Amino acid sequence: xxxxxxxxxxxxxxxxxxxxxxxxxxxxxxxxxxxxxxxxxxxxxxxxxxxxxxxxxxxxxxxxxxxxxxxxxxxxxxxxxxxxxxxxxxxxxxxxxxxxxxxxxxxxxxxx
Numbered sequence: 001x002x003x004x005x006x007x008x009x010x011x012x013x014x015x016x017x018x019x020x021x022x023x024x025x026x027x028x029x030x031x032x033x034x035x036x037x038x039x040x041x042x043x044x045x046x047x048x049x050x051x052x053x054x055x056x057x058x059x060x061x062x063x064x065x066x067x068x069x070x071x072x073x074x075x076x077x078x079x080x081x082x083x084x085x086x087x088x089x090x091x092x093x094x095x096x097x098x099x100x101x102x103x104x105x106x107x108x109x110x111x112x
Contacts, residue, residue, distance in 0.1 A: 003103035004067040011057045013078060013093060018055035019046040022081040022088065026059060028098065030074035035065050063108045069100040 001009065011026065018024050024044055027036045043058040057078065077095040081088055 001061075001066065001069075001098060002101045003069060003071070003106055004063050004108065005103065006060050006063055006066065008058055008060055011076070011078060013055045013057070014049070014052055016055060016080070016091075017046040017053040018044045018057065018078075018080055020082075022083060024057065025079045026057060026076065027079070028061075028069070028074050028076045030069050030072070030100065033068045033070075035061065035068070037061075066100075067103070067106060067108060071100055071102045073097045074100055 001007070023038060024042055025036055025038045026042060027034060029035075037059050041059055044055060045058075046053055046055045048054070074097070075095045076098045077093055079090060079092040081090050083089070
C-alpha cells in the first residue's frame with residue numbers, strides 16, 4: 001500500500017465462510033494510528049476450494065485514512081463474530097504485516 005492512495009485491498013482467509021457470520025471487522029494499526037472497517041465498508045465473498053471455505057474481503061481506504069500511516073510496517077487483522085449454540089463468539093486471524101510505502105505527493109488530492 002502507498003500512503004494517500006485508494007487501491008482495493010483484498011484479504012484471503014482459508015477455512016471459514018465469512019459470509020455466514022454475524023459481523024466482520026478489519027483493523028489496520030501502526031503506532032498510534034488505528035483504522036477499523038466493518039459493515040458496508042467491506043465486500044465479503046466466499047467460495048470452496050475442494051472442501052475448504054475460502055473467504056475474500058475487499059475494501060478501500062480513503063486518501064485521508066491512508067495518509068495517516070507512516071512509511072514502514074503496519075499490522076492488519078480480521079475479527080469476526082458468530083453464533084454457536086446460542087452464544088455469540090469472537091474469532092480472529094493472526095495479525096499480519098502490511099508495508100506502507102512512501103508517497104512523494106503526500107497530500108489529499110481533490111477532484112478538479
